[in-house]
Amino acid sequence: xxxxxxxxxxxxxxxxxxxxxxxxxxxxxxxxxxxxxxxxxxxxxxxxxxxxxxxxxxxxxxxxxxxxxxxxxxxxxxxxxxxxxxxxxxxxxxxxxxxxxxxxxxxxxxxxxxxxxxxxxxxxxxxxxxxxxxxxxxxxxxxxxxxxxxxxxxxxxxxxxxxxxxxxxxxxxxxxxxxxxxxxxxxxxxxxxxxxxxxxxxxxxxxxxxxxxxxxxxxxxxxxxxxxxxxxxxxxxxxxxxxxxxxxxxxxxxxxxxxxxxxxxxxxxxxxxxxxxxxxxxxxxxxxxxxx
Amino acid sequence: xxxxxxxxxxxxxxxxxxxxxxxxxxxxxxxxxxxxxxxxxxxxxxxxxxxxxxxxxxxxxxxxxxxxxxxxxxxxxxxxxxxxxxxxxxxxxxxxxxxxxxxxxxxxxxxxxxxxxxxxxxxxxxxxxxxxxxxxxxxxxxxxxxxxxxxxxxxxxxxxxxxxxxxxxxxxxxxxxxxxxxxxxxxxxxxxxxxxxxxxxxxxxxxxxxxxxxxxxxxxxxxxxxxxxxxxxxxxxxxxxxxxxxxxxxxxxxxxxxxxxxxxxxxxxxxx
Numbered sequence: 001x002x003x004x005x006x007x008x009x010x011x012x013x014x015x016x017x018x019x020x021x022x023x024x025x026x027x028x029x030x031x032x033x034x035x036x037x038x039x040x041x042x043x044x045x046x047x048x049x050x051x052x053x054x055x056x057x058x059x060x061x062x063x064x065x066x067x068x069x070x071x072x073x074x075x076x077x078x079x080x081x082x083x084x085x086x087x088x089x090x091x092x093x094x095x096x097x098x099x100x101x102x103x104x105x106x107x108x109x110x111x112x113x114x115x116x117x118x119x120x121x122x123x124x125x126x127x128x129x130x131x132x133x134x135x136x137x138x139x140x141x142x143x144x145x146x147x148x149x150x151x152x153x154x155x156x157x158x159x160x161x162x163x164x165x166x167x168x169x170x171x172x173x174x175x176x177x178x179x180x181x182x183x184x185x186x187x188x189x190x191x192x193x194x195x196x197x198x199x200x201x202x203x204x205x206x207x208x209x210x211x212x213x214x215x216x217x218x219x220x221x222x223x224x225x226x227x228x229x230x231x232x233x234x235x236x237x238x239x240x241x242x243x244x245x246x247x248x249x250x251x252x253x254x255x256x257x258x259x260x261x262x263x264x265x266x267x268x269x270x271x272x273x274x275x276x277x278x279x280x281x282x283x284x285x286x287x288x289x290x291x292x
Numbered sequence: 293x294x295x296x297x298x299x300x301x302x303x304x305x306x307x308x309x310x311x312x313x314x315x316x317x318x319x320x321x322x323x324x325x326x327x328x329x330x331x332x333x334x335x336x337x338x339x340x341x342x343x344x345x346x347x348x349x350x351x352x353x354x355x356x357x358x359x360x361x362x363x364x365x366x367x368x369x370x371x372x373x374x375x376x377x378x379x380x381x382x383x384x385x386x387x388x389x390x391x392x393x394x395x396x397x398x399x400x401x402x403x404x405x406x407x408x409x410x411x412x413x414x415x416x417x418x419x420x421x422x423x424x425x426x427x428x429x430x431x432x433x434x435x436x437x438x439x440x441x442x443x444x445x446x447x448x449x450x451x452x453x454x455x456x457x458x459x460x461x462x463x464x465x466x467x468x469x470x471x472x473x474x475x476x477x478x479x480x481x482x483x484x485x486x487x488x489x490x491x492x493x494x495x496x497x498x499x500x501x502x503x504x505x506x507x508x509x510x511x512x513x514x515x516x517x518x519x520x521x522x523x524x525x526x527x528x529x530x531x532x533x534x535x536x537x538x539x540x541x542x543x544x545x546x547x548x549x550x551x552x553x554x555x556x557x558x559x560x561x562x563x564x
Contacts, residue, residue, distance in 0.1 A: 288439035
């Protein structure tokens with residue numbers, strides 16, 4: 001009970017501060033356009049009326065929180081899921097490529113880590129390339145992946161998922177290299193005294209020891225996958241997905257729609273990271289971890 | 293008498309469990325070679341309880357690790373059950389107990405004890421029987437389903453001893469197993485270890501830096517000294533095999549302890 005209030009009070013305080021700051025920013029940023037409109041229309045509103053109107057523009061520079069909330073609400077709960085305006089529909093499209101890419105990325109990352117830990121040559125040769133791969137801006141490489149794959153008639157879900165894979169294999173590979181190397185010398189000595197085979201050392205010692213590292217890096221990887229999926233939708237001329245929604249809203253200066261899409265994206269990210277966290281806790285409990 | 297003589301059987305084969313002669317081990321470090329063991333001659337017979345005592349750096353742990361094939365000697369010969377240490381390890385000739393319990397945190401106590409059995413491919417039924425028997429031996433019956441963090445340090449170390457006993461190796465190598473425990477727990481475990489040794493007739497090599505512990509437990513005490521690591525004295529205990537804890541106040545006990553201390557002093561172990 002106490003710990004709940006301890007958590008809620010600071011979080012709410014920050015939230016209230018953000019909302020107040022956001023309203024202030026919206027008023028300031030939208031004021032010049034509103035003033036312009038009023039002059040053209042020969043209207044002289046009172047201060048209160050003026051401030052209210054800055055928060056009610058159709059295409060404001062900074063939409064007010066309640067405008068975004070209303071847009072998210074309408075496009076989430078009041079539309080049919082199959083509708084092109086439904087945020088659930090767009091989030092679902094992005095989610096499918098996120099999950100596919102995340103699955104590929106996790107498997108690839110684990111395979112790379114196993115290779116690096118067991119083959120000294122890979123340790124020296126592969127790691128610099130892996131790190132170099134992550135220094136290339138994803139925005140630069142995403143269109144190339146899409147174009148190259150489209151040239152060989154691979155379009156749709158897979159190219160987007162591959163961009164997610166590109167972003168998500170890295171944290172998994174790095175985390176798993178650390179995890180597979182985490183057993184203490186004493187445990188390795190112990191296995192040696194049993195004359196354990198390398199595969200027994202791997203399955204009975206290295207793999208279980210790496211599990212906490214795997215989940216920690218999967219949390220990072222799934223968020224990166226979502227970013228990858230959204231970025232992957234931008235250059236494809238995709239008609240659906242959170243990225244596509246962002247792009248079309250920006251064509252029409254539909255700022256409220258853009259913010260709504262951003263909110264949808266972050267809600268999906270929170271759900272995904274939270275889901276990995278729950279699975280991680282379940283697995284760690286099954287492996288006898290001390291309850292926190 | 294030649295120290296190896298007494299272990300010759302009538303048919304001329306050796307019954308020594310461990311035989312080291314002229315054993316040396318030099319580590320190559322960044323600061324140049326470090327001689328961890330120099331010219332160690334020692335023979336340990338079946339059923340003995342031998343303690344190795346000396347200040348840090350005297351090579352007592354290195355000697356134990358060489359027996360276990362965790363370090364490779366660089367000079368001399370070393371045999372375990374008449375085989376090279378590597379062959380002995382491959383034959384699973386010994387159980388090793390480390391300074392820390394080194395239990396796998398994701399395994400319950402019974403699955404930790406069963407780990408060597410899984411690796412060695414014992415059948416499930418046999419594993420269960422051995423786990424039950426060895427946990428009973430170290431008085432941990434009822435804790436099968438607990439995880440290591442749910443046990444006290446002393447209980448964890450007992451579980452690790454059970455693990456070393458589970459596959460019935462005749463030789464038990466113990467590297468300061470009770471060093472991290474408080475004295476009350478240590479007394480208790482010393483008593484239990486003696487009982488276990490009497491019951492199983494195993495050969496035990498026991499590294500310690502506690503003089504009372506060495507005298508209380510051992511049939512023979514090997515005193516070692518550092519730079520280079522070497523054996524400076526080997527003391528036969530005259531204490532009876534039956535040893536209640538209060539034997540430590542007897543004059544006989546104290547005189548053996550004094551001899552050990554003298555041996556350490558002769559090896560300059562008390563010098564700064």
